[in-house]
Amino acid sequence: MTSENPATTQVAAFAIGYTQYLDAEGHVRAPLPAFARDAAALREMYRTMTMVRAFDRKAVALQRTGQLGTYAACLGQEAVGTAIGLTLRHDDVYIPAYREYAANMLRGVPLQNVLLYWGGDERGMQFPEGTPSHNDFPFSVPIATHIPHAVGVAYAFKLRKQDRVVLASCGDGATSKGDFYEAISSAKVWNLPVVFLVSNNQWAISLPSSRQTGAQTFAQKAFAGGLHGEQCDGNDVIATREVLARAIERARSGGGPSLIEAVTYRLHDHTTADDARRYRSEDEVKAAWERCPIKRLKAHLVAQHGWSEADEVALNDEATANAEKIAQAFLAMPPDQPSAIFDSLYAKLPRQYEWQRDEVVAAGPKGGHH
Ligand SMILES: [Mg+2]
Structure with missing residues (x-):
């Protein structure tokens, strides 16, 4: 904005950082961070995403056959949860919305708990003692109501002078809620050790991002509150992990809160109670499959780290068997009182x-x- 009035001063100008290492084809587009040069670490990320995808498929099948309540699939968004789970420390606190199952799993939540939750059984949100998840918050289906809680937890950590960080994740739709703005504003005023992660999957149920906000990005909402804000390719697990690691380190070292927008895509319906064919085109979904996080990491593993077809078959067999085991454990649970x-x-x-x-x-x- 320019003004003829000489008393006008420019108070802010910004550019939105966007981090991507692996493009949709799995080609390396920037020098990789140290963890991503380690084949074992890459395989761990690939394994996590594959296990969660198989679980997700099984959960949808359970719902379709009347054995599970409404379920929110994470298909296409596996990289974000994986990055969260691998970046937080044991005694940090994760405050989720409800779709980042990989994060819950990596923090020690047995995935049958996720099925219990969507089956209407609150025992699903009792996370095991001794695991990082034990102090994490339960899922929050009401949109954005959990974001101010993250500020409260981070305030407690600061008050107690504890070396702990809070990460709260939400969807693109949540960024339109008052709770979200109140939370990011307070977090910066009090300079709290908290990271806000927006999984921008392009849709808030049937509302596209273009009708969610007039801003070009969700990340720039950070700047009105004085926070650090940036984007990453949320389908590139390496980029998401690296950007989150920097944000968590910033929070831990007293640098204050950050708002990270992970740009991804929801390949499934919003939930099993939704039919996305009613509001989005097949072409859009087909194009999004080409940017899938699993496909690109596989391509990179094959090209650079000797991942073979035999490795792939063995992992997929293991993932399918594991999902089946989780489903059986869920179905065998006696009902709660x-x-x-x-x-x-x-x-x-x-x-x-x-x-x-x-x-x-x-x-x-x-x-x-x-
Ligand atoms: Mg969304």
């Missing part, structure tokens, strides 16, 4: 709910499970 619905909302149950709980307990369990 019907009174469990009263257990977690209040520290002390209000009296009117005590009566209701007592009635439920007296009536006893009904019907099948899940």
